[in-house]
Amino acid sequence: MSCKRCEADPRPAHFGSNRGCAFKHDGSFTPKNWNCATINALLEYQQGDEHYGQDEHLEVVSVLTHSGSESNGWIVTTRYKHRGQTASAVHVTQDGYFPVTLQLIEEVLQAYAEARAFDAVARVAATGHKPSTRDPASSSLNLSGQEPERHE
Numbered sequence: 041m042s043c044k045r046c047e048a049d050p051r052p053a054h055f056g057s058n059r060g061c062a063f064k065h066d067g068s069f070t071p072k073n074w075n076c077a078t079i080n081a082l083l084e085y086q087q088g089d090e091h092y093g094q095d096e097h098l099e100v101v102s103v104l105t106h107s108g109s110e111s112n113g114w115i116v117t118t119r120y121k122h123r124g125q126t127a128s129a130v131h132v133t134q135d136g137y138f139p140v141t142l143q144l145i146e147e148v149l150q151a152y153a154e155a156r157a158f159d160a161v162a163r164v165a166a167t168g169h170k171p172s173t174r175d176p177a178s179s180s181l182n183l184s185g186q187e188p189e190r191h192e
């Protein structure tokens with residue numbers, strides 16, 4: 041068994057072999073993994089610099105509460121070089137440290153997704169503009185009834 045992200049994309053085209061999911065049947069972490077898609081999704085939220093010594097890298101991701109604003113500890117991961125294996129992943133809190141579970145990481149990813157959506161809404165409220173990737177010139181009023189010319 042693997043997490044839903046590894047199941048959905050077990051072997052991206054540029055990969056030389058299948059992913060090895062970092063989670064067992066019961067959702068517990070296993071260090072026998074390679075490029076687990078859920079771990080990779082988590083590490084996109086890594087805070088600040090990556091810390092490393094020799095070839096060992098350490099990443100820290102804050103655990104958001106449901107309000108999306110406060111930290112409820114950190115997830116600390118270690119990886120050897122960038123070869124795709126996450127050797128350890130622990131949840132560090134004021135009460136101690138605990139092995140991560142798939143459930144915890146799903147909650148963290150959900151909280152980040154909600155915080156991101158909240159940020160986007162707050163930005164619209166603050167500026168009155170919806171975020172747009174369009175060319176600013178194309179957003180001017182078009183009274184001719186014709187499609188604006190595209191310059192690509």
Ligand SMILES: [Zn+2]
Pocket residue numbers: 042043044045046060061062063076077078079
């Ligand atoms: Zn996985």
